[in-house]
Amino acid sequence: MRDDGPIVREITTAVYVIPTDTPEADGTLTWDKTTMVLASARAGTARGIGWTYAAAAAQSVIADVLADVVIGRSRAGSRTPRSPRRRRPPRSARRSGRPAARPG
8 A cells, every 4th residue: 555645634824914115116016015825734744835925815715725625635645646637626726716708
């Protein structure tokens, strides 16, 4: 029997809003703060983190959609597809959000 490693038991998220020292701009937008979304996963005694600069709404996507897919899987199992269907994002993740605009 193959040992796929520890099972992911927990996904946590946090949002941090960091004010800039002075207003910043890139020629199209201006801003006075940066939002960082942090995700943390726990499997056995290991903990991993990832972060991105994104809207705070990304926290809901991680907590409400992606966590349901990841929790209960082993680290090795998440990288070893068992069928072509497993390589695609789950339907719940593909269909989250608003539908795309269609020409009318």
